[in-house]
Amino acid sequence: MAGFEINDVSKIYGGSSPTETLSHIQLHIEDGEFLAILGPSGCGKSTLLDILAGLQPASSGEVLFEGKPLTGPGKERGVVFQDPSLYPWRTVFQNVELGLEIGGVPKPERKLRVQKYLDLVGLKGFEHKYPHHLSGGMRQRAGLARALSNSPKVLLMDEPFGAVDHLTRLQLQDDLLTIWQAEKKTVVFITHDVSEAVFLGDRVVLLSPRPGRIRSIFQVRAKRPRKRDDVELLKIQQDIYATIHEIKTEEDLEFTI
Ligand SMILES: Nc1ncnc2c1ncn2[C@@H]1O[C@H](COP(=O)(O)OP(=O)(O)O)[C@@H](O)[C@H]1O
Numbered sequence: 075m076a077g078f079e080i081n082d083v084s085k086i087y088g089g090s091s092p093t094e095t096l097s098h099i100q101l102h103i104e105d106g107e108f109l110a111i112l113g114p115s116g117c118g119k120s121t122l123l124d125i126l127a128g129l130q131p132a133s134s135g136e137v138l139f140e141g142k143p144l145t146g147p148g149k150e151r152g153v154v155f156q157d158p159s160l161y162p163w164r165t166v167f168q169n170v171e172l173g174l175e176i177g178g179v180p181k182p183e184r185k186l187r188v189q190k191y192l193d194l195v196g197l198k199g200f201e202h203k204y205p206h207h208l209s210g211g212m213r214q215r216a217g218l219a220r221a222l223s224n225s226p227k228v229l230l231m232d233e234p235f236g237a238v239d240h241l242t243r244l245q246l247q248d249d250l251l252t253i254w255q256a257e258k259k260t261v262v263f264i265t266h267d268v269s270e271a272v273f274l275g276d277r278v279v280l281l282s283p284r285p286g287r288i289r290s291i292f293q294v295r296a297k298r299p300r301k302r303d304d305v306e307l308l309k310i311q312q313d314i315y316a317t318i319h320e321i322k323t324e325e326d327l328e329f330t331i
């Protein structure tokens with residue numbers, strides 16, 4: 075079965091003062107699901123995504139992908155970070171092409187695939203520009219095209235729109251949903267923006283402050299395409315804010331999300 079099975083995963087970073095960052099995470103991520111993970115800064119969101127990407131091991135517990143334990147990174151899991159880290163000396167086209175080039179994909183097929191995904195993310199006409207000619211949102215689109223060009227089954231996205239202006243961010247969210255539906259990927263999307271999580275996700279997992287534990291999972295059943303002012307979405311946002319308030323009260327914590 076495709077999808078992830080996260081079984082009792084904890085993460086403790088070592089060093090002179092070991093800190094528990096994730097605590098007993100138990101979660102099934104369905105094949106084709108759009109899962110949003112929401113949590114305050116420092117609660118271990120990036121750590122969890124890195125574990126799913128195979129970039130770090132869990133300290134205990136295990137992660138299965140398609141029924142098999144994860145042992146490291148894999149092409150079927152594409153990662154998109156907040157900073158797309160494009161090579162400044164390569165054009166947009168060449169940046170997107172790089173992974174395929176390294177993977178030994180023949181040139182004619184590379185050209186077709188790169189062009190397909192650049193078109194899909196809305197970068198047609200910008201193929202031969204260099205990264206410094208692009209806006210932040212366009213650089214993020216290039217990062218997305220690069221991840222898609224490997225034809226992953228899963229997109230693991232770590233606050234990918236965190237650094238772009240608000241209106242661009244809304245457009246990127248719409249476009250990501252269109253791509254998700256067209257390409258039938260599983261998406262795990264980390265954010266600390268409540269409205270973004272609810273607008274995008276089939277489910278929203280709310281993590282508690284460090285060590286990150288699953289506090290609540292919110293189902294978002296609103297039909298797609300969704301409207302941002304849909305009362306159902308607004309109600310879920312309210313429920314999430316209420317839970318965040320509860321956590322703050324219980325733990326007597328000062329945190330913002
Ligand atoms: N490689 C690392 N070594 C030691 N501590 C780390 C490492 N990566 C993250 N941490 C710590 O783990 C905690 C959670 O980090 P992170 O997963 O980046 O949280 P988030 O993405 O939710 O902000 C932070 O306190 C951070 O300092």
Ligand SMILES: [Mg+2]
Pocket residue numbers: 119120121232
């Ligand atoms: Mg992070």
